[in-house]
Amino acid sequence: MAAPEPKPDTRAERVRQTRARIVTVALTLFAEKGYEATSLQDIANEMGLTKPAVYYHYRGKQEILNDLAEPVRNALSELLERARAMPMGPQRTETLATGLADLFLARRQFARIMGQQGAFRGAMRSAVLGPGMLDTLVEVAYGPDPSLDQRFAVYSATSIGLALSALGDHPESELRGVLERAFRRLASVE
Numbered sequence: 001m002a003a004p005e006p007k008p009d010t011r012a013e014r015v016r017q018t019r020a021r022i023v024t025v026a027l028t029l030f031a032e033k034g035y036e037a038t039s040l041q042d043i044a045n046e047m048g049l050t051k052p053a054v055y056y057h058y059r060g061k062q063e064i065l066n067d068l069a070e071p072v073r074n075a076l077s078e079l080l081e082r083a084r085a086m087p088m089g090p091q092r093t094e095t096l097a098t099g100l101a102d103l104f105l106a107r108r109q110f111a112r113i114m115g116q117q118g119a120f121r122g123a124m125r126s127a128v129l130g131p132g133m134l135d136t137l138v139e140v141a142y143g144p145d146p147s148l149d150q151r152f153a154v155y156s157a158t159s160i161g162l163a164l165s166a167l168g169d170h171p172e173s174e175l176r177g178v179l180e181r182a183f184r185r186l187a188s189v190e
Contacts, residue, residue: 019057019067021047026064031113035061035120062123069127072110075103076133080140088143096141097183100157101176104164111161125158134158141187153189157182 029038044054079099086092114121142150
């Protein structure tokens with residue numbers, strides 16, 4: 001049996017731990033019940049809290065989703081900055097292809113929920129991509145003057161999570177290869 005987690009020393013740490021638990025419970029409920037069908041009351045009930053206690057930390061599901069999306073946004077931003085520092089060419093393409101494959105595979109649970117639930121997919125896509133992220137991805141992949149086909153390739157790539165959820169029963173090594181090849185093909189669009 002695992003030892004219980006020690007009591008946090010500070011109020012800030014207690015708040016951080018509670019918010020992390022809320023996010024974890026919410027993601028589980030989104031997967032089980034659906035994003036639209038899950039309420040703050042459901043989350044509170046699952047945690048043994050009152051709805052006002054959950055509401056103290058999050059004003060709604062979108063705020064919870066924003067916290068779920070933050071690590072994805074940060075990882076994507078870091079990948080784009082790393083790729084942008086490289087000259088256009090095969091090394092940048094390879095960095096983007098492997099980085100995006102890593103990002104999608106690390107978030108397979110999101111991909112599964114997104115594949116099953118349109119509302120979660122839309123809300124998560126907005127939370128991750130936010131203002132300007134797609135434009136930045138297009139610019140990093142294809143330069144400052146992308147063609148319509150190149151822009152379409154990037155927009156299409158943002159839907160790869162749906163395909164990943166449909167193929168989710170395959171080993172990660174196979175899925176990694178499939179994702180990397182797909183991203184390389186998309187990067188080669190002229």
